[in-house]
Amino acid sequence: MARRPRRREASTRKRPRAELPALQEGSLRHKRRAERDDYRALCRSAADGDLHCHRDTLCCAAAGCTVCAYRLVVRPALVSAPGARFRQNARPHECARMRLAADGAHADGGGIYAGCARVLAVGDGDLSFSLALCRGLRSGAAVTATTHLSRTELDAAYGCAAVGAIIDALGALGARVVHGVDATRLDGVDASALGGPFDRIVFNFPCVASADGAASADGQLAEMAANAALLRAFFAHAHRLLAPGGELHVAHKTKPPFSHWRLAEIAAVAAAAELEFAGRVVFDPALHIGYAPRKVATGAGGSFPTFDAVVHVWRGAHPAGGAAASAAEGTLARGGAGALLEPEGTELVRRCRAALVRAGARALARSGASLAARVSGAHCVQLTEELLDAVCARLLEPS
DSSP states (O other): OOOOOOOOOOOOOOOOOOOOOOOOTTOOSOOOOOTTSOGGGOOOOOTTSOEEEEHHHHHHHHTTOHHHHHHHHSSOOOSOSTTOOBOOOOOGGGSHHHHHHHTTOOOOTTGGGTTOSOEEEESOTTSHHHHHHHHHHTOSTTEEEEESSOHHHHHHHHOHHHHHHHHHHHHHHTOEEEESOOTTOGGGOOGGGGTOSEEEEEEESOOOBOTTOOTTOBOOSTTHHHHHHHHHHHHHHHGGGEEEEEEEEEEEOOSTTGGGSOHHHHHHHHHTTTEEEEEEEEOOGGGSTTOOOBOTTOOTTOBOOOTTOEEEEEEESSOOTTOOOOOSOOSSOTTSOOSEEOOTTOHHHHHHHHHHHHTTOOOOOOOSSOOOEEEOSSSEEEOOHHHHHHHHHHHBOOO
């Protein structure tokens, strides 16, 4: 009797950790890995001064939320004793603010779009971002939601019932929904026809479909040139739809291969005279509860993680003449950071900490350096290397 071949068991052995350099003798301060190190062991860098986050993200991390601490640093890494361990990350829905929202005790308030009178969302997949935004703002009157797909194509990709429910909800909130809007051909679009000109134009996670036609794949390395062309065409014409003082926002992942797209360089080539790069804001799903980023036209189940994502912000440098000025304050302040925000003791930190306790979640230790940060806009604070060091130190497991 022939022996049945043994099924190969998946290896459960952990790969050896890269050896961490020891602390300099006499030094008491943890320092993060240099940027040249492998990405998987790399924290975000705030060395250039253009990295920011929403105040609520910082407050949630200060309350002990592991999810938000990881969202700030991506991969914690400290020059410490070899074999140093960091607390395991939690799932996004375990964020303290997500827990509060599930209990009806927290609303996101529109995130960085609070106070905007006119917002245009382009390429909004299944329209879940626009719906989350309208719910946060308590109204859709300020929002124009557009999709690249026609309504028929949208139904086929995401399901007629699901799409219909979202569109009905947007209509009930007063939002305008327009299908078949190509973000790469905005040169032929009249801003007023879409309800503009706009304070903000938002393009979340732009990406072409995979060249091999696979329904479950987004274009990445093989489609680098096509993705660059998509963004170049967007930047070249989108600024025409902005009100004076308006901004373009592009949310994007930062791990490879997406880190090689070089969005700032593409924008500079496409519209150097019309756009001014303002900075990056850590992307936080708890600011847009209900938003489910989807892969290109893959339908239900085609979502992807956004733990490493940021929102790139450009200001319109030379808006179209005659348009009414934007009433919204800039997402990021001109001229640097302002007053110091100390999260500890704020009402949001208290409520987030209570939510973690009720859920039996293990909150981060509050020892070590404060997570205070300088205010850098209407809703944001500026991140620094020292602040990211402090977050990493809180994630470090006791030896």
